[in-house]
Amino acid sequence: MNTEIRELEPKELWNKFTDLNAVPRPSKKEERVIEFMVNFGKTLGLETFEDKVGNVIIKKPATSGMEDRQTVIMQSHLDMVHQKNNDTQFDFDTQGIDMFVDGDWVKAKGTTLGADNGIGVATIMAILESTTISHPAIEALFTIDEETGMTGAKGLEGGLLTGDILLNLDTEEDDEIGVGCAGGVDxxxxxxxxxxxxxxxxxxxxxxxxxxxxxxxxxxxxxxxxxxxxxxxxxxxxxxxxxxxxxxxxxxxxxxxxxxxxxxxxxxxxxxxxxxxxxxxxxxxxxxxxxxxxxxxxxxxxxxxxxxxxxxxxxxxxxxxxxxxxxxxxxxxxxxxxxxxxxxxxxxxxxxxxxxxxxxxxxxxxxxxxxxxxxxxxxxxxxxxxxxxxxxxxxxxPGWKPDMDSNILKVLSTLYKEMNGKEAHVAACHAGLECGILGQNYPNMEMISFGPNIKGAHSPDERVQISSVQKYWKFVLEILKNIPKK
Known part of the structure; x- marks a missing residue:
């Protein structure tokens, strides 16, 4: 199952996404995916730990020549929204997502796909596993329960992370750089x-x-x-x-x-x-x-x-x-x-x-x-x-207040224009990202959000664009190469 997904480029990302989507990971029931992620980090020989609320943190040293760059926190959430069509027989607690390729899109058969935020998680996993990608010191932060309460972000204590810059990989338009988001209340x-x-x-x-x-x-x-x-x-x-x-x-x-x-x-x-x-x-x-x-x-x-x-x-x-x-x-x-x-x-x-x-x-x-x-x-x-x-x-x-003068925004805006020949759309969004919450305990951290084209999130029509993932992956690699010096 899902073998055609593993053949997509970039293979390192799509293989990690396929591995992740084999693990049931509904909000509030992340025990299996937490164990999966902890085992992943420890298997790589990297410093890996679970905090008191269930977030997983994996730290990887800078590659050669990048030791003088600022430490980067790469962040995505582990849980996914579980929705299915009324006539679809599927048990989210026991089954992995059944995916297929439809033209330039990856979709799921009658259920949500989990590209939100599985593509972000898979991106970070691929970078942690790589021995060839240049990057500064990385603190990978995998939060839980983003979709139904953001309790992972809320429970993350100050002092666990030392990074200066946070890259949130949870935006759903590949021409957009996110600098703010909405807060919410049930x-x-x-x-x-x-x-x-x-x-x-x-x-x-x-x-x-x-x-x-x-x-x-x-x-x-x-x-x-x-x-x-x-x-x-x-x-x-x-x-x-x-x-x-x-x-x-x-x-x-x-x-x-x-x-x-x-x-x-x-x-x-x-x-x-x-x-x-x-x-x-x-x-x-x-x-x-x-x-x-x-x-x-x-x-x-x-x-x-x-x-x-x-x-x-x-x-x-x-x-x-x-x-x-x-x-x-x-x-x-x-x-x-x-x-x-x-x-x-x-x-x-x-x-x-x-x-x-x-x-x-x-x-x-x-x-x-x-x-x-x-x-x-x-x-x-x-x-x-x-x-x-x-x-x-x-x-x-809380929401996340835009900082239009941040250094990381300047880096991403410049790179996007150089790579695509046009300006990125710098915007706040009406979704609830975790940046505003994380900023409460890490107020001096610069934060930015971006991602590939994902349509129909939170519905069985959810799909992620293959060509957009390729564009996004190249962008991620260039960003890591151009992180400012300390």
């Missing part, structure tokens, strides 16, 4: 409700929204992709307004940092209204698909009859719940007034669960401005509290 609304017995003469239906693109809730949030939870709520709201539809359960979305692609709801309606219900649902479904036909050509809304559920949500709670979800901000809240085309603040309504008397709504709010982040978080809190929910804030992490 916003979770919960409440219990009384269930009512379903009366006689009711009929059960399952409503399914699927086929959406999904994507990264930071990098893709401005693209206007459909959010399965918002679309489902629109159907439920309309069904209640017109036919007294009652909710039995909802299961929508998955991870906070992934735009939800699918949602499923079990509902009940009056048996005598079935024909009118079908007609109304078909009409609103077609209207939604027409609205999204350009961005979401594969959007499917299915209405199928099922056994009538025995219990349904309390009527008053249902009214408040659907109204709150309708009112809650999803998508771009504010564009940056200072940086063209940069999303400043956004929210992703990522997960909606209604079952067995419990409601949970999970959001990820992002912003490059702390005050704006909390403004939106409090707006969501107020919206959900008005319907009786308790709202919790968790997983707060």
């Amino acid at each position: 916003v979770t609304a919960i409440r219990s409700y009384n269930e009512e017995e379903t009366p006689e003469f009711k009929t059960g239906y399952k409503i399914t929204v699927k086929g959406l693109q999904g994507g990264h809730s930071g990098m893709d949030i401005h693209k206007g992709f459909g959010n399965a939870n918002k679309l489902m709520n629109r159907l439920l709201f309309d069904g209640f307004e017109n036919f007294g539809l009652r909710i039995s359960e909802i299961d929508g979305g998955s991870l906070r940092n992934a735009i939800p692609r699918e949602s499923r709801a079990i509902v009940v309606i009056d048996a005598m209204s079935e024909a009118a219900f079908h007609s109304e649902m078909d009409e609103i479904s077609e209207a939604i698909k027409t609205e999204y036909k350009t961005l979401e050509p594969n959007l499917t809304i299915e209405i199928t009859k099922v056994d009538t559920p025995k219990m349904m949500m309390d009527l008053g709670v249902q009214e408040g719940f659907t109204r709150a979800l309708y009112a809650a901000c999803n998508g771009v809240y504010r564009m940056s007034p200072d940086i063209p085309d940069l999303v400043e603040t956004s929210n992703n309504i990522a997960r909606v669960i209604v079952k067995d008397g419990e409601i949970k709504i999970a959001c990820l709010t992002r912003s490059s401005v702390e005050t704006s982040k909390w403004d939106l978080a409090n707006m969501l809190r107020a919206t959900f509290e008005l319907t009786g929910c308790e709202v919790e804030f968790d997983g707060d992490y």
Whole structure:
């Protein structure tokens, strides 16, 4: 499996990526990949250790003639987002990623690929293993749990690293040099409700929204992709307004940092209204698909009859719940007034669960401005509290403030122009990189972020461009040769 990937150039990078993708590495369950990385470093005879939270650090001395250069920290995260298509049979806890080549792209069969941030990890591994690549002293930092809380970066103690420059290999456009990113906070609304017995003469239906693109809730949030939870709520709201539809359960979305692609709801309606219900649902479904036909050509809304559920949500709670979800901000809240085309603040309504008397709504709010982040978080809190929910804030992490005068930015900008004949796009991004967190304990460290073209991150459409990886690899090697002297 994956033998064709190993034949791609640069082979040293693609072989390490293939080795890495054979190891299950979901966020919060990184034990196997931590062991894999520790064994890798020790097998090379390099100083290798795991810190108290699970980050792995491997140190390699400078190659001959490079001893007078500043020490470089090369950093990527070990965990990956686990998403799969609904009809894909795959166990992320036990199986390695099944990859294939499609033209100029490497993809996975029905699952996320793990190029985010596996290409960065593989890059560092290839450099650590090489006996021919010129480089200064390297401290390789492999963090854990970037995708669901950044607890690795948060738990990294000051003093473990001595490097002056940090190269974060977690950007997804090969013409971009990252100098800043958004911070974020998890916003979770919960409440219990009384269930009512379903009366006689009711009929059960399952409503399914699927086929959406999904994507990264930071990098893709401005693209206007459909959010399965918002679309489902629109159907439920309309069904209640017109036919007294009652909710039995909802299961929508998955991870906070992934735009939800699918949602499923079990509902009940009056048996005598079935024909009118079908007609109304078909009409609103077609209207939604027409609205999204350009961005979401594969959007499917299915209405199928099922056994009538025995219990349904309390009527008053249902009214408040659907109204709150309708009112809650999803998508771009504010564009940056200072940086063209940069999303400043956004929210992703990522997960909606209604079952067995419990409601949970999970959001990820992002912003490059702390005050704006909390403004939106409090707006969501107020919206959900008005319907009786308790709202919790968790997983707060800071953004990374751009330093447009850093020496490492000058090095990368100059090299990029020399190698490509044009200027790189120097930008902040709306994703949550670890640089801002790492900078709290290492405030004097210069930081920069870059990487190859990766599309569809956090979705089963994730893919990495082969030619871009080749371009990026050459860039990495030139950067290491041109690290400033101490």
